[in-house]
Amino acid sequence: MRNKLAENIYYVGVNDRKTEMFENHMELPNGVSYNSYLIVDEQVALIDPVEPEFMAQYIFQIKRILGAREVDYLIVNHDEPDHSGSVGAVLREWPEVTVVGNAKTFAPLENFYGAIANKKIVAEGETLSLGNHTLQFFMAPMCHWPESMVTYEQTSKIIFTNDAFGGFGALNGGIFDDEVNLAFYEDDMRRYYANIVGKVAMMALKTIQKAQTLDIKMIAPSHGLIWRSNLQWVIDRYTAWSKQEAKEGVVIVYGSMYGNTGRMADIVARGVADAGVKEIKVYDVSKTETSFIFSDIWQYKGMILGACSHYGSIFPNMVGLLHEIGEYKPQNKVVGLFGGASWSGGGLKTLKENAEACKWNIVGEPVEVKGAPIREEDIEKLYNLGLEIGKAIK
Ligand SMILES: [Fe+2]
Ligand SMILES: [Fe+2]
Numbered sequence: 006m007r008n009k010l011a012e013n014i015y016y017v018g019v020n021d022r023k024t025e026m027f028e029n030h031m032e033l034p035n036g037v038s039y040n041s042y043l044i045v046d047e048q049v050a051l052i053d054p055v056e057p058e059f060m061a062q063y064i065f066q067i068k069r070i071l072g073a074r075e076v077d078y079l080i081v082n083h084d085e086p087d088h089s090g091s092v093g094a095v096l097r098e099w100p101e102v103t104v105v106g107n108a109k110t111f112a113p114l115e116n117f118y119g120a121i122a123n124k125k126i127v128a129e130g131e132t133l134s135l136g137n138h139t140l141q142f143f144m145a146p147m148c149h150w151p152e153s154m155v156t157y158e159q160t161s162k163i164i165f166t167n168d169a170f171g172g173f174g175a176l177n178g179g180i181f182d183d184e185v186n187l188a189f190y191e192d193d194m195r196r197y198y199a200n201i202v203g204k205v206a207m208m209a210l211k212t213i214q215k216a217q218t219l220d221i222k223m224i225a226p227s228h229g230l231i232w233r234s235n236l237q238w239v240i241d242r243y244t245a246w247s248k249q250e251a252k253e254g255v256v257i258v259y260g261s262m263y264g265n266t267g268r269m270a271d272i273v274a275r276g277v278a279d280a281g282v283k284e285i286k287v288y289d290v291s292k293t294e295t296s297f298i299f300s301d302i303w304q305y306k307g308m309i310l311g312a313c314s315h316y317g318s319i320f321p322n323m324v325g326l327l328h329e330i331g332e333y334k335p336q337n338k339v340v341g342l343f344g345g346a347s348w349s350g351g352g353l354k355t356l357k358e359n360a361e362a363c364k365w366n367i368v369g370e371p372v373e374v375k376g377a378p379i380r381e382e383d384i385e386k387l388y389n390l391g392l393e394i395g396k397a398i399k
Pocket of ligand 2: 087088167227228
């Protein structure tokens with residue numbers, strides 16, 4: 006099997022096509038991979054384990070390479086259980102292993118898995134020799150958790166970046182970027198980025214900038230493809246997403262109980278199109294899981310939100326998306342709002358409150374329609390809202 010990254014450095018990750026929801030809230034139509042790497046030298050190092058469900062396969066893959074040899078070091082770049090979940094199982098398999106982390110690694114790790122006997126705490130820039138290979142550690146705080154770090158192997162010039170440069174999508178045979186059609190993975194990479202690293206985009210950018218000061222031949226993240234031929238492709242995208250360089254396009258998201266607010270969304274969309282915008286995505290918030298919608302919000306300049314009312318407030322299914330937008334604070338957006346009212350109103354009112362709290366750049370007059378959009382004046386207002394947003398982002 007060609008799962009070698011360099012001399013004595015192996016891919017020993019697993020594919021997960023079974024889990025329906027990543028972190029139990031993001032759909033995985035194309036699965037996800039948990040990448041792990043094994044360096045066989047005078048000392049043996051395992052970099053970032055995998056989800057515990059895959060332990061049998063994982064241990065088999067490692068032993069197939071190692072034989073009777075032991076793992077000496079387990080490098081934990083990140084404590085989140087999609088990676089660290091099998092730390093306990095690795096320790097049971099190789100009880101003498103020394104777990105390597107930084108000053109912030111071990112408290113959370115031991116809260117998850119109990120006391121760890123052999124620990125090695127490393128600091129920024131510190132090295133660990135395995136024989137012919139030397140690992141060097143760089144902190145990457147908040148990319149994705151406070152203890153996140155990256156590991157650079159000096160001989161092969163491979164950087165193991167854990168969540169940074171990762172993406173959704175199981176690895177379908179090809180594990181390297183030059184073995185696949187990159188376009189197949191791009192949407193899943195951006196969805197992963199926006200929903201997982203987006204909140205800490207500036208920290209992600211710092212990690213990217215720090216990594217670029219090193220001489221890197223290969224980027225080996227813990228989800229998705231290993232980058233050896235198209236490093237600039239992934240660095241460019243991760244940099245653009247971190248800087249929130251939004252593209253020309255509009256996402257229209259609506260929440261509708263009986264379809265009337267959906268009808269409004271279509272009228273708004275027509276206005277956007279008449280302004281000459283070609284990339285328009287219209288989502289029913291009850292139909293499409295939030296991570297897909299948020300991924301498009303991240304990449305496009307325009308965001309138009311519409312919601313019907315529910316007991317004087319907003320349609321409940323819209324709340325999750327508003328929460329994520331409020332938390333992650335996507336920047337550089339042109340925002341439009343509309344709402345549907347039956348006996349109470351409240352959809353548009355709640356959207357406006359969010360707009361104020363999040364300091365959104367509201368363009369056009371927010372429109373509230375009572376009942377269905379059947380009056381000419383309402384249709385006109387909705388259309389004009391779309392038109393203005395469309396013009397604003399052109
Ligand atoms: Fe993570
Ligand atoms: Fe992860």
